[in-house]
Amino acid sequence: MLPLSxxxxxxxxxxVRTFTFPRMPLHMLVExxxxxxxxxxxxxxxxxxxxxxxxxxxxSKDGDRFWRMxxxxxxxxxxxxxxxxxxxxxxxQEETKSRADRKPPGVGRGRGRxxxxxxxxxxxxxxxxxxxxxxxxxxxxxxxxxSGGKNTGGRGSGRGRG
Amino acid sequence: xxxxxxxxxxxxxxxxxxxxxxxxxxRQVTGTLKGYDQLLNLVLDEAxxxxxxxxxxxxxxxxxxxxxxxxxxxxxxxxxxxxxxxxEIANPFIQPDGA
Amino acid sequence: xxxxxxLESLVDQTISVITxxxxxxxxxxxxxxxxxxxxxxxxxxxxxxxxEGVQQLVLGLYIIRGDNxxxxxxxxxxxxxxxxxxxxxxxPLKPVIH
Numbered sequence: 001m002l003p004l005s006x007x008x009x010x011x012x013x014x015x016v017r018t019f020t021f022p023r024m025p026l027h028m029l030v031e032x033x034x035x036x037x038x039x040x041x042x043x044x045x046x047x048x049x050x051x052x053x054x055x056x057x058x059x060s061k062d063g064d065r066f067w068r069m070x071x072x073x074x075x076x077x078x079x080x081x082x083x084x085x086x087x088x089x090x091x092x093q094e095e096t097k098s099r100a101d102r103k104p105p106g107v108g109r110g111r112g113r114x115x116x117x118x119x120x121x122x123x124x125x126x127x128x129x130x131x132x133x134x135x136x137x138x139x140x141x142x143x144x145x146x147s148g149g150k151n152t153g154g155r156g157s158g159r160g161r162g
Numbered sequence: 163x164x165x166x167x168x169x170x171x172x173x174x175x176x177x178x179x180x181x182x183x184x185x186x187x188x189r190q191v192t193g194t195l196k197g198y199d200q201l202l203n204l205v206l207d208e209a210x211x212x213x214x215x216x217x218x219x220x221x222x223x224x225x226x227x228x229x230x231x232x233x234x235x236x237x238x239x240x241x242x243x244x245x246x247x248x249x250e251i252a253n254p255f256i257q258p259d260g261a
Numbered sequence: 262x263x264x265x266x267x268l269e270s271l272v273d274q275t276i277s278v279i280t281x282x283x284x285x286x287x288x289x290x291x292x293x294x295x296x297x298x299x300x301x302x303x304x305x306x307x308x309x310x311x312x313e314g315v316q317q318l319v320l321g322l323y324i325i326r327g328d329n330x331x332x333x334x335x336x337x338x339x340x341x342x343x344x345x346x347x348x349x350x351x352x353p354l355k356p357v358i359h
Contacts, residue, residue, distance in 0.1 A: 001292030003300050003324045032240070033329065034188065035282075049298070049326065050170045056243070057254055060221075068251045069182075072243035073171035075202070078186065080282065082324040089291060089302055089322055
């Protein structure tokens with residue numbers, strides 16, 4: 001499982017059902033390299049781990065000052081770590097499994113070649129998924145395949161994830 | 163030009179609004195966002211920098227200095243947030259945020 | 262046992278991570294990528310001190326960015342469970358200086 005898939009799942013499943021907040025976006029904690037922490041709801045993230053949080057509480061390095069901000073954008077490379085709600089990992093596993101079930105054998109490669117040939121405008125929506133899966137299961141090209149699918153797969157892969 | 167697909171945050175909604183920018187190295191600036199590009203270079207007008215503690219350059223103080231019209235280099239931008247709605251608050255966590 | 266390159270062989274095993282800021286985090290490796298970003302499940306931090314035993318802070322599910330990781334190591338659970346952490350004293354690690 002790729003760390004960014006987990007993060008993407010945290011974003012792709014914006015709603016966690018709880019009793020008090022039936023549709024509350026996932027709450028995460030982000031610590032930056034400078035020691036500041038940000039608690040907020042993950043709205044969006046990308047392949048560079050840049051993240052967009054809403055309803056944020058910022059805590060200074062020493063934990064003695066606090067700020068509330070409606071939203072903020074954090075550059076990925078300033079992040080030290082992210083704390084993700086425990087249930088997200090089960091969601092990723094569910095997703096990968098259900099996607100693997102749907103994948104007919106050999107689909108990954110066939111579609112992959114087709115994608116190189118043209119702009120990929122007339123691919124079925126499932127293409128992104130198939131590609132993603134094959135990228136996930138082969139060990140060598142894993143990361144690369146995943147991110148390539150994300151960038152070039154455009155719409156298809158975006159939907160697969162969201 | 164400005165609305166690149168892969169940017170996580172659409173800065174268009176912040177144009178002509180106050181933003182707070184934290185830069186690598188610890189500088190912290192607020193100003194009115196006048197422009198930006200996909201590399202996160204920012205143009206801020208009437209920018210004000212928060213001066214920092216002599217002893218701990220990672221700590222900002224309430225002292226400021228006026229910078230005027232500036233460009234923030236995208237590679238140095240760590241964090242962008244709107245100033246509108248951003249306030250210092252009392253400890254919102256029941257226990258100090260040991261996380 | 263560990264075979265093959267990289268962290269693949271450690272997936273689903275308990276590992277110990279030392280971060281650039283000198284923390285020691287122990288958890289189950291769930292995933293990683295080319296940048297050594299890692300997913301740690303059921304993780305906890307071990308806080309070392311010379312004055313009292315090792316404190317364990319529960320962290321849960323973490324994504325640690327690769328550029329903040331100094332060391333990743335396999336944890337021998339048998340050896341580890343034989344440790345009496347509450348009586349272990351150690352200096353905390355200093356952060357990496359760039």
